[in-house]
Amino acid sequence: MGDSKSDGGSPIHRDLPVAIHSQISDGFRARIASGEWPAHYRLKSEPDLAAELGVSRGTLRRALTTLIDEGLLRQVRGRGTFVTSTMIEPAIAQKLSTLSEDFSSQGIETTTRVISCELIDPPRPVAALLEVPAGGSVMKLVRLRSTEQGPVAFLFNYVRTDFAPGIEDVDFASTSLFGTLEGRYGLRISSARRTFSAQAAEGEVAAQLDIPEGAPVQYLEQVTYLANGRPIEYSDVWIHSGRLRVTSMLSRR
Amino acid sequence: MGDSKSDGGSPIHRDLPVAIHSQISDGFRARIASGEWPAHYRLKSEPDLAAELGVSRGTLRRALTTLIDEGLLRQVRGRGTFVTSTMIEPAIAQKLSTLSEDFSSQGIETTTRVISCELIDPPRPVAALLEVPAGGSVMKLVRLRSTEQGPVAFLFNYVRTDFAPGIEDVDFASTSLFGTLEGRYGLRISSARRTFSAQAAEGEVAAQLDIPEGAPVQYLEQVTYLANGRPIEYSDVWIHSGRLRVTSMLSRR
Secondary structure, eight states: OOSTTOTTOSOOOTTSSSOHHHHHHHHHHHHHHHTSSOTTOBOOOHHHHHHHHTOOHHHHHHHHHHHHHTTSEEEETTTEEEEOOSSBOOOTTTSSOOHHHHHHHTTOOOEEEEEEEEEEOOOHHHHHHHTOOTTOOEEEEEEEEEETTEEEEEEEEEEESSSSTTGGGSOTTTSOHHHIIIIISOOOEEEEEEEEEEEEOOHHHHHHHTOOTTOEEEEEEEEEEETTSOEEEEEEEEEOTTTBOEEEEEEOO | OOSTTOTTOSOOOTTSSSOHHHHHHHHHHHHHHHTSSOTTOBOOOHHHHHHHHTOOHHHHHHHHHHHHHTTSEEEETTTEEEEOOSSBOOOTTTSSOOHHHHHHHTTOOOEEEEEEEEEEOOOHHHHHHHTOOTTOOEEEEEEEEEETTEEEEEEEEEEESSSSTTGGGSOTTTSOHHHIIIIISOOOEEEEEEEEEEEEOOHHHHHHHTOOTTOEEEEEEEEEEETTSOEEEEEEEEEOTTTBOEEEEEEOO
16 A cells, blocks of 8 residues: 555555545545546456555445546446546447447537538539539538537538539538438448548638647548448548547557 | 549540540540549440440440559459559558558558567566566567558557577578568467557657658557467557558448
């Protein structure tokens, strides 16, 4: 107990007028705040921690419950107790889910602002990747997604309208794009290629994400394909790296 | 033929002293160079392209073969002919492969320079994530990977030595880290959490990757676990986004 890397935090003072479970939760909270216990850190098992601190498991549990209620720790059945990440960590590099799907499955509340939604003659590289013939138009949808912390993602989506006529009239402030394509138009979204790189924020990207010009921003480019092999959607997405980290849980085999 | 978005490129001139297949390959090459046909663009089918250009399939094939030999196009059996990406696009967001494994499976030649390899008292967040007890040491391995274009990735790996005693004596200029852990030490690497974000390059990162201070760099943080659930390795990796893009091919279901 009390050595530089024990899990126990500061020693317990039984003569202080502060409940022991509060001393424990205060110590753990300080370690999380200092970064000594980083996001995803797994605490020692409850019996080991209780023994190390010289307290009962009931006292330890009370301290853990306090921190779980505060959102600093979370327990995963069969795996243990972990430090919660303060970052939104969507698994969009690993699964073909959308940011909005990932947010709602994690219980994160987001708001979406539709900045523009119109039919356009697509830029030529986009027309090529979407296999849009000469004179074809696509819907260009520009949105900003925010959490209570502020803007997290600025999205440009280009969608073929031959497979989804009238889609430009949908209110995308309250409806998801993939949901509309799959639900309303009955399209079978099958696969996508996503690439990730770092860019310097410029112009509208910096302004919308509320970061300085030139600051690093996570850029994601995507082409989405239907089950019949035809491309349906191309997107450019800029992500605020200070608020959202793309995460993959990967298996070796 | 000749309209602004046909796949045919410039019209064929049968009266020019340039072979028709060369006119076709020149036209396609110009579209690739201009970005009008971006990386991963799928060309129309050979029968459609030949009909549009008004040439035989044999002539078209000869033009395609020229561009395939130049590395500008590639054919994927059953899927078609695609514009090659000039970027290295490892699937490290999708698979728990390492950069070196991904490079060698794609036939990309890389060199590795070991900048340092030593036993250290780990930084506390690293010790916590690796579950290294007080006083434990880890191997810190610092490497720079380059292709013929220049540096592409600067890597810090922290490896638990209790599972791999003596690993600090391995020559990592010629040996892969995962290969050593799995082959020499018989460890079963099972899973990893990888997070991706954009950072501004600073100090040693900027210097090693040969990019200006403050320029955007793709940052990857990873914790790797063995089949027994114990963490074995933590890494920080900084990727030159101008030379390498992290790519995922994802399925919806």
